[in-house]
Amino acid sequence: MTKRYFRMKLRYTVLFLSLFILLAAIITGCSKKEDVIKIGVAGPMTGDQSKMGIDMKNGAELAINEWNRKGGVLEKKLKIIVEDDQHDPKQAVSVANKLVNAGTIGIIGHFNSNASIPASATYNKANIPMITPASTNPQLTEQGFTNVFRVCGRDDQQGLVAATFVSEVLKFKRIAVLHDKTTYGQGLADEFVKAINHKADVVYYAGVVQGDKDFRAVLTALKGKRPELLYFGGIYPEGGLIIKQARELGLNIPFMSGDGLIDQKFIEIAGPASEGSYLSFSPDPENIPNAKDFLKSYRSNYGEPGPYSIYAYDAANVLLRSIEAAGSADGAAISKAIHEMKHTGALGELEWDKKGDILHSPYVVWEVKNGKFTEYWKPGETNH
Amino acid sequence: MFLQQLINGFTLGAVYALIALGYTMVYGILELINFAHGEIYMLGAYITIISLSILTITGLTSKSLILSLLIVLIITTIISGAYGLTMERAAYRPLRHAPRLSPLISAIGVSIFLQNYVMLTQGSADKIFPHILPPGGLSMADVTLTYMQMFIIITSVFLMTALHTFIRKTRLGKAMRATAQDKKMASLVGIDIDTVIMVTFITGSALAAVAGFMVAMYYGLVNFYMGYVAGIKAFTAAVLGGIGNIQGAVFGGFLLGILESLGAAYISSEYKDAFAFIILILILIFKPTGLLGERVPEKV
Numbered sequence: 256m257t258k259r260y261f262r263m264k265l266r267y268t269v270l271f272l273s274l275f276i277l278l279a280a281i282i283t284g285c286s287k288k289e290d291v292i293k294i295g296v297a298g299p300m301t302g303d304q305s306k307m308g309i310d311m312k313n314g315a316e317l318a319i320n321e322w323n324r325k326g327g328v329l330e331k332k333l334k335i336i337v338e339d340d341q342h343d344p345k346q347a348v349s350v351a352n353k354l355v356n357a358g359t360i361g362i363i364g365h366f367n368s369n370a371s372i373p374a375s376a377t378y379n380k381a382n383i384p385m386i387t388p389a390s391t392n393p394q395l396t397e398q399g400f401t402n403v404f405r406v407c408g409r410d411d412q413q414g415l416v417a418a419t420f421v422s423e424v425l426k427f428k429r430i431a432v433l434h435d436k437t438t439y440g441q442g443l444a445d446e447f448v449k450a451i452n453h454k455a456d457v458v459y460y461a462g463v464v465q466g467d468k469d470f471r472a473v474l475t476a477l478k479g480k481r482p483e484l485l486y487f488g489g490i491y492p493e494g495g496l497i498i499k500q501a502r503e504l505g506l507n508i509p510f511m512s513g514d515g516l517i518d519q520k521f522i523e524i525a526g527p528a529s530e531g532s533y534l535s536f537s538p539d540p541e542n543i544p545n546a547k548d549f550l551k552s553y554r555s556n557y558g559e560p561g562p563y564s565i566y567a568y569d570a571a572n573v574l575l576r577s578i579e580a581a582g583s584a585d586g587a588a589i590s591k592a593i594h595e596m597k598h599t600g601a602l603g604e605l606e607w608d609k610k611g612d613i614l615h616s617p618y619v620v621w622e623v624k625n626g627k628f629t630e631y632w633k634p635g636e637t638n639h
Numbered sequence: 640m641f642l643q644q645l646i647n648g649f650t651l652g653a654v655y656a657l658i659a660l661g662y663t664m665v666y667g668i669l670e671l672i673n674f675a676h677g678e679i680y681m682l683g684a685y686i687t688i689i690s691l692s693i694l695t696i697t698g699l700t701s702k703s704l705i706l707s708l709l710i711v712l713i714i715t716t717i718i719s720g721a722y723g724l725t726m727e728r729a730a731y732r733p734l735r736h737a738p739r740l741s742p743l744i745s746a747i748g749v750s751i752f753l754q755n756y757v758m759l760t761q762g763s764a765d766k767i768f769p770h771i772l773p774p775g776g777l778s779m780a781d782v783t784l785t786y787m788q789m790f791i792i793i794t795s796v797f798l799m800t801a802l803h804t805f806i807r808k809t810r811l812g813k814a815m816r817a818t819a820q821d822k823k824m825a826s827l828v829g830i831d832i833d834t835v836i837m838v839t840f841i842t843g844s845a846l847a848a849v850a851g852f853m854v855a856m857y858y859g860l861v862n863f864y865m866g867y868v869a870g871i872k873a874f875t876a877a878v879l880g881g882i883g884n885i886q887g888a889v890f891g892g893f894l895l896g897i898l899e900s901l902g903a904a905y906i907s908s909e910y911k912d913a914f915a916f917i918i919l920i921l922i923l924i925f926k927p928t929g930l931l932g933e934r935v936p937e938k939v
Contacts, residue, residue: 463908
C-alpha cells in the first residue's frame with residue numbers, strides 16, 4: 256500500500272518537475288528572442304548616497320531614451336536595467352552577477368570606487384564593457400582589464416591639481432591631512448600627499464571613522480601642529496562635520512577636499528563654516544558649450560542635474576556609439592571600439608588610453624561662495 | 640591642548656552618562672539590559688528635528704528661539720517617554736516571568752524594529768538640524784568652550800542631580816529603591832510594582848530623549864542608525880561604573896567620554912570607537928562589577 260502510494264507520488268513529482276523544466280525552457284527561449292539591447296546601470300540607489308545613484312540613473316536614462324527615439328542601436332530598441340549596489344563591495348559583486356545573467360551588453364557604473372573595483376572583475380570575466388561615471392580610484396584601471404573605462408578623472412590627477420593649487424597659488428608650507436579610511440578617501444588623500452611631498456610639509460596625517468560624528472579630539476590634536484591648511488579625503492557627511500567642528504574649535508585655516516564633497520548636503524551640514532572651502536572637481540557644465548543641450552533636456556525631464564548626471568549621460572552615449580561602431584553586441588568588439596573612439600559629448604572631447612582612462616586630466620578647483628559651489632581656479636593660472 | 644581634549648571628552652561623556660542612566664535604572668529594577676534604549680535616544684533626536692520644523696512652519700522659531708526650543712524639548716521628552724512606556728508594555732511585561740534570555744531577545748527585536756521603522760518612515764538619508772543657533776563660546780588662549788558644550792554639560796549635570804534627588808527624597812523614589820532590592824517583598828508591603836517599572840521606563844526614556852535633543856543640536860546631523868553605537872557606548876559606560884548603580888553610570892559616562900577623546904588624540908583617531916570596546920572587555924575581565932561596584936542594596 257505505502258509502496259504503491261510512494262510510487263504514485265514519485266510519478267507525480269517527476270511529471271510536475273518535467274512540466275516545470277519545460278515551462279522554464281519556454282520562458283528563457285522567449286527572452287532570447289526578445290529583440291532589445293540591455294544596458295545595465297549600477298550604483299547606490301538607496302541609502303545615504305542614494306541621491307548620487309539616482310542622478311546617475313537619470314543621466315544614463317536620458318541618453319538611452321534619446322537613442323530609442325532615433326530608433327535604437329543596431330535596429331534594436333534599448334532597455335535599461337537598474338541595480339542597487341548600496342555602495343557595498345559585496346553587494347556590488349552580486350549585482351554585477353545579476354546584470355551579467357540578465358544578458359546586459361554594457362554597464363554604466365558603478366559609482367563608488369570600492370564597488371567598481373570588485374565588480375569590474377565580474378564584468379571582465381563575462382567580457383562586458385563597463386564605463387564608470389564617477390569612480391576615480393587609480394586602481395580600477397590598473398588591473399590590466401581591457402573592458403573597463405571611465406569618463407571621469409583619476410585621483411592621482413585630482414591629488415596633483417589640489418597639490419599644485421595649495422603649493423603654487425595658496426603657497427602654504429604646513430599641511431594637515433585627514434581621510435575616512437575608504438578606498439576613495441584614503442586613496443585621494445595619499446595621492447595628494449604624494450604630489451605635495453617636496454613642496455610642503457605634511458605636519459599631521461590621520462584617519463577617522465566613516466559614520467562617526469565627533470571629530471573634535473583629532474581636530475584639537477591637529478590644531479596643536481599649527482597647520483596652514485586642512486586637506487580631507489572623503490565624502491560629504493564627515494567632511495561637513497569636520498569643517499563645522501574645526502571652526503567651533505577656533506581652527507580658522509582654509510579647508511580643501513575632493514569631488515566627494517561636491518554636494519549641496521555638504522553646505523547644508525556645515526552651514527556658514529563651509530564658506531571658502533576649496534574642492535577639486537571637473538569644470539562646471541554651465542561653462543561647457545557642448546553641455547547646453549544636455550542641461551536643457553535634463554532639467555525638463557528630471558529637474559536640476561546632480562554633479563554626476565552629465566558623466567552618466569556621456570558614459571551611456573559612449574557605450575551606445577561604440578556598439579554602433581562595433582556593429583555587434585560582442586563585448587570585445589565594443590571595448591575595442593571605445594579604445595579607438597574620439598567622442599565629442601556633453602563634457603567636451605574624450606579619448607581613452609590603453610588602460611581605459613581619459614587622456615586629459617579634467618580637474619579644476621572650486622570654491623564655496625555665498626552657499627554655492629563656484630569654479631575658482633584652472634591649472635595653468637598662477638595667481639588668483 | 641590637553642584642557643581642550645578634556646572639554647571635548649567631558650561633553651561627549653555627558654551624553655553617554657545621560658543614556659547610561661536609562662540602562663542602569665532598568666537593570667537595577669528588572670535585571671534586564673534594554674538593548675532598545677539607544678533607539679529611544681535616536682527617536683529623541685528625530686522628534687527634535689521634526690517638531691522643530693513644524694514650529695518653523697508656524698513661524699514661532701523666528702519670533703522666540705528659546706521658547707520654541709523649550710517646546711521642542713517638552714514634546715521630545717513626552718513622545719519618547721510614551722515610546723519607552725509602550726516598549727515596556729508590549730515587549731517586556733508579557734515576558735516578565737519568562738527566563739532572563741527571553742526579554743533580552745525581545746529587546747534586540749524592539750531595537751531592530753525601531754531602526755527600520757524610522758528608516759522606512761523618515762528615509763535613510765541623514766536629516767540635518769537647521770543652522771539657527773547662534774555660534775560662539777568662551778575662548779581663553781587656545782581653549783574654546785562653545786555655548787552648546789556649556790549647555791550640554793549644565794543640562795546633564797542638572798538632570799543627574801534632579802534624578803538623584805527624586806530617587807533619594809520622594810515616595811516614588813523610595814518605592815523604586817525598594818523594588819530594586821526585592822520585588823516580591825516590595826509588593827508585599829503594598830508597592831505597586833507595575834507603576835514603579837513604568838515610571839522607571841518613562842524616566843530613562845526621557846533622559847535618553849534629552850540626550851538625543853542635545854546631540855541633534857550639537858552635531859546637526861541625525862540618522863536612523865545613530866542609536867546603535869551610542870547605545871553600546873552608553874552600555875559600556877554603565878558597565879564601567881557598575882551596572883545598576885546610578886552614580887556609577889554618571890561616573891562611567893564621563894570617564895568613557897574623556898578616555899575616548901584622549902585615546903583618539905594621543906593614540907589613534909582611526910580606532911576611536913574601538914577604545915570603548917577595549918575598555919568594556921578589560922572591565923569584564925578584571926572587574927565585572929564595575930569601578931564603583933554593583934551596590935546591590937541601592938542599585939536603582
